[in-house]
Amino acid sequence: MKLRSIVSPYAATKRLLCLLVAAFGWISCESSIYTDQSDCPRGLSLRFVYDYNMEYANSFPKKVDCLSLYVFDEQGNFVKQLTETRDVLSKESYRMELELDAGNYTLVAYGGLACDEASFSIPEFTTRASHYDELSVTLNHDNFTSNEALHDLFYGKLNVSLGEEEFVEETLYMMKDTNNIKIALQQINGKTIAASQFTFEITDDNTLFDKNNNIVPQGGIVYSPWATGEDIVGSWEDNDTPVSVAWAEFSTSRIVVENNPRLKVTNRETGDVVFSIPLKEYMLLLKSELYADMQSQEYLDRESEWSMVFFLDDGFRWIDIQIIINGWTVRLNNIEDL
Numbered sequence: 140m141k142l143r144s145i146v147s148p149y150a151a152t153k154r155l156l157c158l159l160v161a162a163f164g165w166i167s168c169e170s171s172i173y174t175d176q177s178d179c180p181r182g183l184s185l186r187f188v189y190d191y192n193m194e195y196a197n198s199f200p201k202k203v204d205c206l207s208l209y210v211f212d213e214q215g216n217f218v219k220q221l222t223e224t225r226d227v228l229s230k231e232s233y234r235m236e237l238e239l240d241a242g243n244y245t246l247v248a249y250g251g252l253a254c255d256e257a258s259f260s261i262p263e264f265t266t267r268a269s270h271y272d273e274l275s276v277t278l279n280h281d282n283f284t285s286n287e288a289l290h291d292l293f294y295g296k297l298n299v300s301l302g303e304e305e306f307v308e309e310t311l312y313m314m315k316d317t318n319n320i321k322i323a324l325q326q327i328n329g330k331t332i333a334a335s336q337f338t339f340e341i342t343d344d345n346t347l348f349d350k351n352n353n354i355v356p357q358g359g360i361v362y363s364p365w366a367t368g369e370d371i372v373g374s375w376e377d378n379d380t381p382v383s384v385a386w387a388e389f390s391t392s393r394i395v396v397e398n399n400p401r402l403k404v405t406n407r408e409t410g411d412v413v414f415s416i417p418l419k420e421y422m423l424l425l426k427s428e429l430y431a432d433m434q435s436q437e438y439l440d441r442e443s444e445w446s447m448v449f450f451l452d453d454g455f456r457w458i459d460i461q462i463i464i465n466g467w468t469v470r471l472n473n474i475e476d477l
Contacts, residue, residue: 182238183301184308187248189293191314193441199313200229203250203293205257208235209264213243215271217264222253241303245271247350248311250293252276258289258317274350278360278392283346286363289390292316294352316352316393320445322402323386324413325372327450327458332385334367336455338407339387341418343400346392354395362389384448394419396436406455414449414457421447425464 187206189199206228210218218239227233252261259276262269276292278285295313322339326332341362347355364387371381394400396419403415422445426438433441448463461470 181301181304181306182236183299184306185235185237185246185297186308186310187233187235187250187295187313188310189250189313189315191312191441192443197231199250200231200233202291202315203228203313205251205254206235207249207252207261208237209247209249209274210237210239211245211247211271215245216267217269217271218244218267220264224253239301241301241305243298243300246297246299246311247271247274248293248295248297248313249276250313251291251317254290256290258287259292271350275355276348278346280346280360283358283360284363285360285390286365287390288319288365288388289317289392292392294348296351314352314440315443316348318389318391318394318443318445320389320391320418321386321447322389322404323384323446323448324404325382325384325448325450326453326455328453329382330453331369331383332451333369334385334387336407337385337387337413338405339364339367339389339403341389341391341400341402343391343394343418344398345395345400348393352393354393354398360392362391364388365390394422394439396439404449411455413451413455414459421462421464424469425467428469429467 185208187199187203188197189202190197192198205224206222208221210220212218219237221235221237223235249261251257252259258279260279261276262273264273276294278289293313293315295311297309297311299307299309301307320341324332324334324337342359343362344356344359345354346360347357349355366388367386369383369385372384391400398419400418401415402418402421404413405411406413419439422439422442423435426433426435430438442465444465446463446465450458450461452458459471461468463469
């Protein structure tokens with residue numbers, strides 16, 4: 140699919156021509172001698188960056204495979220929408236160019252909405268009667284249940300001011316609004332364990348985003364695993380008995396500190412709850428040890444790939460002494476406070 144907008148396809152060529160001519164001293168786009176500057180570019184050139192992650196590195200070219208940009212004027216009226224789905228997004232040099240009149244604008248960008256496999260939806264904006272306040276994004280779900288591997292969603296916003304006959308270069312920074320969470324169960328006696336012996340679920344209330352990417356309460360959603368299975372992860376030190384784990388993998392929308400998501404695992408045969416824990420608080424256990432200076436919401440937003448290992452006894456009861464989160468062992472000294 141090609142770039143959809145009313146931006147002139149010759150904007151980049153015009154800009155280059157003006158720079159070349161100016162370099163030879165013939166004319167300048169900023170010159171007061173010449174009043175005809177119709178061939179000089181005006182508007183905005185946007186670079187997109189996704190470095191709001193734990194690596195602090197720009198992963199936009201690798202992670203964002205489709206891009207939607209919504210432009211609103213100073214009164215919040217919808218001005219235009221641009222969409223890019225081509226492979227050019229994977230290039231570090233990618234820029235989106237917009238022809239805009241002088242004024243103040245709010246730009247809102249989403250990655251992952253315009254792809255065929257998108258997991259989120261947005262209202263259609265077609266005329267200037269549409270307003271910034273109407274902007275929202277909704278997770279596609281089945282009666283507030285989801286067992287799909289979500290296509291990643293990214294969000295970013297930028298306020299810009301453009302003067303008359305001005306060409307501006309700006310950077311729009313984005314963040315990720317989706318998580319992948321892998322839960323593993325291991326018996327301490329070394330016996331084989333199967334995912335089919337359990338049911339897994341995460342509950343939260345995070346299906347609707349407002350114009351500022353905040354979560355709007357909708358009543359809750361139940362996430363089921365999009366994949367389950369078993370793995371051999373090594374052998375015991377005193378013998379060659381394989382160590383097996385059962386695992387379940389979830390894909391969820393953004394996790395925020397204001398909400399109270401829970402992870403529950405149930406013994407399928409007996410119906411007994413193996414454990415039901417406040418998921419957000421357990422995610423933040425790792426932050427308290429390694430990233431103490433980072434705000435909780437920033438940590439939850441920067442980290443999007445999670446793994447948790449829980450240890451069970453012979454009766455499939457959780458041994459709540461320690462867990463492993465993203466490869467780090469966390470001892471649960473004050474579990475009653477969570």
